[in-house]
Amino acid sequence: NAGVTQTPKFRILKIGQSMTLQCTQDMNHNYMYWYRQDPGMGLKLIYYSVGAGITDKGEVPNGYNVSRSTTEDFPLRLELAAPSQTSVYFCASTASYSNQPQHFGDGTRLSIL
């Protein structure tokens, strides 16, 4: 039972480069989320999706883009990497009905130099 899978686990980017963080889930969850976590801090919501074709901004969306073409996949795109985007990125998913917990992936550790 894979749950939420994130790739890559680690990545180093140069300033101005772009990349896509991949997230896929095999639980048929409609709701998916992207969070970032800076050192010593709690998680902050970047973007979320309530179903294929529907996305919305969270607390800290600037510098990121998302798409949701399938139920399973929710990639996060960094177009012009900046040092401020150095962080650990977590993807999560949950079923669409209320009060169900979110399931998290193991994270992508991204450094921008």
Added chain:
Amino acid sequence: DAKTTQPTSMDCAEGRAANLPCNHSTISGNEYVYWYRQIHSQGPQYIIHGLKNNETNEMASLIITEDRKSSTLILPHATLRDTAVYYCIVKETSGSRLTFGEGTQLTVNP
């Protein structure tokens, strides 16, 4: 969603019960209390949640006061592997977004 207040850190002896408090004095009637933990920068792990009744599962117990303004997460026999940051989160039943605070760093000592 209502905000929560947790102690920054706590210590517990291995084998003893760990009692982690959380204040959520502005909680409304349709908001659940959730607990997650994060072990050494891994992805957060769901522990338990409840609305107004006490809850127990294989990981922990959740005690919610009658006025619902505070709750306590209980790990009955803490082990070294329970050392983690524990997050108390209040969320509406119909909403899906979690708002993470700073959490409580629990250190279980041998």
